[in-house]
Amino acid sequence: AQSVTQLGSHVSVSEGALVLLRCNYSSSVPPYLFWYVQYPNQGLQLLLKYTTGATLVKGINGFEAEFKKSETSFHLTKPSAHMSDAAEYFCAVSSSGGSNYKLTFGKGTLLTVNP
Amino acid sequence: EAGVAQSPRYKIIEKRQSVAFWCNPISGHATLYWYQQILGQGPKLLIQFQNNGVVDDSQLPKDRFSAERLKGVDSTLKIQPAKLEDSAVYLCASSLGRYTEAFFGQGTRLTVV
Numbered sequence: 001a002q003s004v005t006q007l008g009s010h011v012s013v014s015e016g017a018l019v020l021l022r023c024n025y026s027s028s029v030p031p032y033l034f035w036y037v038q039y040p041n042q043g044l045q046l047l048l049k050y051t052t053g054a055t056l057v058k059g060i061n062g063f064e065a066e067f068k069k070s071e072t073s074f075h076l077t078k079p080s081a082h083m084s085d086a087a088e089y090f091c092a093v094s095s096s097g098g099s100n101y102k103l104t105f106g107k108g109t110l111l112t113v114n115p
Numbered sequence: 116e117a118g119v120a121q122s123p124r125y126k127i128i129e130k131r132q133s134v135a136f137w138c139n140p141i142s143g144h145a146t147l148y149w150y151q152q153i154l155g156q157g158p159k160l161l162i163q164f165q166n167n168g169v170v171d172d173s174q175l176p177k178d179r180f181s182a183e184r185l186k187g188v189d190s191t192l193k194i195q196p197a198k199l200e201d202s203a204v205y206l207c208a209s210s211l212g213r214y215t216e217a218f219f220g221q222g223t224r225l226t227v228v
Binding site: 004006009034036041042043044045046049090102103104105106107108 | 119148150155156157158159160163171206208216217218219220221222224
């Protein structure tokens with residue numbers, strides 16, 4: 001079975017500071033990994049994804065994440081936070097389970113950006 | 116490219132009533148998902164369709180929830196009868212297929228009183 005653990009349900013940073021949102025996964029097969037962002041009263045929007053190849057992936061709005069197989073991690077970072085980054089962020093993992101494909105989400109991390 | 120369309124956006128019903136949600140996925144997307152997102156939690160997969168066949172409904176409360184995907188395109192999710200704990204946002208998503216990213220609709224916020 002696959003699972004995702006997001007460390008910290010709430011992260012607060014100052015505008016211009018580094019953003020680091022942590023995600024660890026469990027999967028019995030090579031995973032595909034995703035970060036989604038959700039603004040209030042909206043659906044989820046894909047920030048970035050890792051499938052194969054380069055382990056450092058860049059996404060929209062200046063975010064990036066690094067796949068570290070040895071640490072089973074896929075942490076999300078952004079060098080300088082903007083007020084508009086305030087939202088909830090979800091890490092997700094997909095892997096084949098028999099003939100089925102499943103996308104499993106973590107519980108989310110709420111990012112607050114202080115002026 | 117049009118996104119995933121869901122309706123209604125909001126719904127308030129009394130417990131024991133029935134409710135239905137509709138989803139129109141992105142054209143050409145074979146995979147369709149229904150997720151339940153309770154306040155403060157991550158989305159939980161209720162059911163996954165591949166074309167018009169169900170490939171995963173292991174977390175669907177089948178005594179009260181049902182879903183169908185008509186002709187491999189639109190889908191409806193029904194709850195009958197609703198319970199207070201069904202209050203949540205119901206998200207529909209679609210993807211081209213396996214291992215590709217899912218695109219989400221704006222969701223339907225259900226409040227059961």
